[in-house]
Amino acid sequence: MSAVRAPLAGKTRTCPHCKATILESAAICPACQHHLRFDKGAEERARPDAVPLRVEGLIRQPSNAPMAEYSVVVTIRNAEGEEIARKVVGVGALRPDEERSFTLSVELFKVSGLAPR
């Protein structure tokens, strides 16, 4: 029997360091990467059990193009196509010949708690 009570699947809390909304079960904040739990096994639980989606891409503003602004928007939809989350995770500008790379990953963690209804 574990000394750590299993959290409810999908339950969230606010990271005390960066104020991002994260899973209550997180041992390391996925946003600021501060350690949040130091109990036995916390380090191991911080590693995802699977990364079923990871997309990386790079954009470069052509040298002969004008300066441009960008917004990075992430949308999550359920099986019915209804939008359940939409966040702007970053904005910025690109000068001619400048580039930015972007990575989106979905990390899965096994849980033993009950799913909320």
Ligand SMILES: [Zn+2]
């Ligand atoms: Zn954080």
